Amino acid sequence: MDMISENACFGGTQGVYKHTSDVTGTDMTFGLFQPAEADDGPVPVLWFLSGLTCTHENAMTKAGAQAWAAEQGIALIFPDTSPRGPGVADDDAYDLGQGAGFYVNATQDPWAPHFQMWDYITEDLPELVFSKFPLDAERQGITGHSMGGHGALTIAMSLPDRFRSASAFSPICNPTGSDWGKKQLGAYLGDDTTKWVAHDASLLMKNVGFDGPMLIDTGTKDQFIDLLRPETLAAAIATRRQEATFRMQPGYDHSYFFVSSFMEDHVSFHAEALWA
Amino acid sequence: MDMISENACFGGTQGVYKHTSDVTGTDMTFGLFQPAEADDGPVPVLWFLSGLTCTHENAMTKAGAQAWAAEQGIALIFPDTSPRGPGVADDDAYDLGQGAGFYVNATQDPWAPHFQMWDYITEDLPELVFSKFPLDAERQGITGHSMGGHGALTIAMSLPDRFRSASAFSPICNPTGSDWGKKQLGAYLGDDTTKWVAHDASLLMKNVGFDGPMLIDTGTKDQFIDLLRPETLAAAIATRRQEATFRMQPGYDHSYFFVSSFMEDHVSFHAEALWA
Numbered sequence: 102m103d104m105i106s107e108n109a110c111f112g113g114t115q116g117v118y119k120h121t122s123d124v125t126g127t128d129m130t131f132g133l134f135q136p137a138e139a140d141d142g143p144v145p146v147l148w149f150l151s152g153l154t155c156t157h158e159n160a161m162t163k164a165g166a167q168a169w170a171a172e173q174g175i176a177l178i179f180p181d182t183s184p185r186g187p188g189v190a191d192d193d194a195y196d197l198g199q200g201a202g203f204y205v206n207a208t209q210d211p212w213a214p215h216f217q218m219w220d221y222i223t224e225d226l227p228e229l230v231f232s233k234f235p236l237d238a239e240r241q242g243i244t245g246h247s248m249g250g251h252g253a254l255t256i257a258m259s260l261p262d263r264f265r266s267a268s269a270f271s272p273i274c275n276p277t278g279s280d281w282g283k284k285q286l287g288a289y290l291g292d293d294t295t296k297w298v299a300h301d302a303s304l305l306m307k308n309v310g311f312d313g314p315m316l317i318d319t320g321t322k323d324q325f326i327d328l329l330r331p332e333t334l335a336a337a338i339a340t341r342r343q344e345a346t347f348r349m350q351p352g353y354d355h356s357y358f359f360v361s362s363f364m365e366d367h368v369s370f371h372a373e374a375l376w377a
Numbered sequence: 378m379d380m381i382s383e384n385a386c387f388g389g390t391q392g393v394y395k396h397t398s399d400v401t402g403t404d405m406t407f408g409l410f411q412p413a414e415a416d417d418g419p420v421p422v423l424w425f426l427s428g429l430t431c432t433h434e435n436a437m438t439k440a441g442a443q444a445w446a447a448e449q450g451i452a453l454i455f456p457d458t459s460p461r462g463p464g465v466a467d468d469d470a471y472d473l474g475q476g477a478g479f480y481v482n483a484t485q486d487p488w489a490p491h492f493q494m495w496d497y498i499t500e501d502l503p504e505l506v507f508s509k510f511p512l513d514a515e516r517q518g519i520t521g522h523s524m525g526g527h528g529a530l531t532i533a534m535s536l537p538d539r540f541r542s543a544s545a546f547s548p549i550c551n552p553t554g555s556d557w558g559k560k561q562l563g564a565y566l567g568d569d570t571t572k573w574v575a576h577d578a579s580l581l582m583k584n585v586g587f588d589g590p591m592l593i594d595t596g597t598k599d600q601f602i603d604l605l606r607p608e609t610l611a612a613a614i615a616t617r618r619q620e621a622t623f624r625m626q627p628g629y630d631h632s633y634f635f636v637s638s639f640m641e642d643h644v645s646f647h648a649e650a651l652w653a
Binding site: 108109110111112115162163165167168320322350352353354356357358359361362365 | 384385386387388391438439441443444596598626628629630632633634635637638641
């Protein structure tokens with residue numbers, strides 16, 4: 102693992118690191134914020150999964166999360182959204198290929214050789230960060246934005262006991278029923294739609310749910326709201342009687358101005374669960 | 378004036394607007410954050426002047442200022458750092474020309490026709506924003522980062538009674554004695570160094586000072602600290618007995634991770650003066 106940069110930030114350290122991933126077969130870059138408390142021993146961790154077109158950097162610089170993580174004494178991890186590089190397949194569209202990994206393990210060519218983002222986020226990167234940094238694997242929460250909200254919710258529900266709390270900003274809630282989903286799940290997983298079910302937060306909520314609190318925020322003026330389909334997740338949450346807070350935030354759109362506006366709420370929500 | 382974008386943000390609105398400036402002779406873009414309180418009437422204003430290479434956008438997206446401005450009920454203005462466009466002079470260096478206006482009125486060619494950033498920031502843009510938005514011209518504070526800290530401090534000291542409070546993050550403190558200054562002041566103002574004195578915060582502190590509180594933060598690990606020369610400003614503040622808080626922040630560098638870490642302090646500092 103190589104250190105790319107480390108900056109003092111809110112009394113802690115915002116680092117960027119690069120490592121070679123066995124599962125993607127590429128170099129991968131991630132951001133890690135460690136609060137001052139990490140000097141004294143392992144701290145809780147909040148994963149932030151980013152959306153379409155993003156690298157590890159967007160949320161790290163624009164979401165304003167470090168202020169609140171420092172206050173709560175928890176670390177933040179900002180993974181990349183896909184494998185990258187000259188040998189890695191890509192597509193001209195912004196919503197497929199590099200920057201659009203959708204947090205699945207691709208089984209179809211040309212994606213299968215490198216697009217193994219599910220395993221990267223759930224196995225490869227955790228193994229690295231928990232061995233290299235003072236992070237408490239027993240106290241993990243997960244959140245994300247848009248495609249990253251989809252990733253956070255599907256991963257949280259699929260790995261019981263891994264995460265104590267799960268949240269999302271403007272998540273893609275029902276990709277099997279949306280143009281933000283059908284195209285990508287088809288490309289990465291193939292035409293057999295039974296393979297898609299494990300990657301749809303609304304269907305997972307219907308089928309398995311989450312053993313912990315959830316917090317979901319979506320803006321009423323989100324310009325992509327018809328693609329996000331929050332109504333399907335809201336209905337599934339209510340039907341399951343899932344412990345959750347589902348909010349439609351008046352006037353807010355899909356931007357990081359929205360994410361940053363409610364970041365304090367999300368970090369506090371996770372901190373309460375992680376420090377319990 | 379054209380609206381480029383408006384996003385809901387911390388209960389208020391983060392807007393980006395474009396207008397034709399008479400003094401630069403170009404279109405100019407700026408960011409304006411209005412807190413929710415602006416719906417009920419004029420609110421205080423904090424100007425944020427940005428550093429080398431920046432546009433209106435960097436601080437608007439990376440400094441984390443809106444959270445605290447919303448809490449304090451004050452507006453934020455993020456001007457651009459120079460005129461721009463195909464007809465505007467430029468230089469291959471990152472620290473001269475477009476993105477590097479240095480907050481002066483250029484008298485030398487090829488810069489003089491458009492590089493009139495002093496008048497833009499102190500006359501043209503204020504005239505526009507106070508006529509178009511619910512902002513209280515009697516309650517203005519000014520801050521900035523690096524070259525923008527230089528701009529904030531020199532403008533504040535040169536316009537008595539305009540600003541109630543002035544602050545800076547990692548300001549260029551003594552451009553007449555630094556390679557971040559001599560090159561640019563020479564290019565824009567010519568070789569007569571007596572013309573440079575009005576644009577050196579340390580010399581202005583020695584000669585005139587500021588009738589209000591000041592707050593200056595610089596990181597001890599700032600990679601540009603030898604160019605910033607904070608020691609000259611600290612000495613001038615002490616010699617003048619200027620009301621000021623001058624802080625060297627241990628471990629911090631020149632980045633927006635530093636700026637965002639202390640933004641709450643700066644916004645609170647200005648709010649106290651602006652609401653008094």
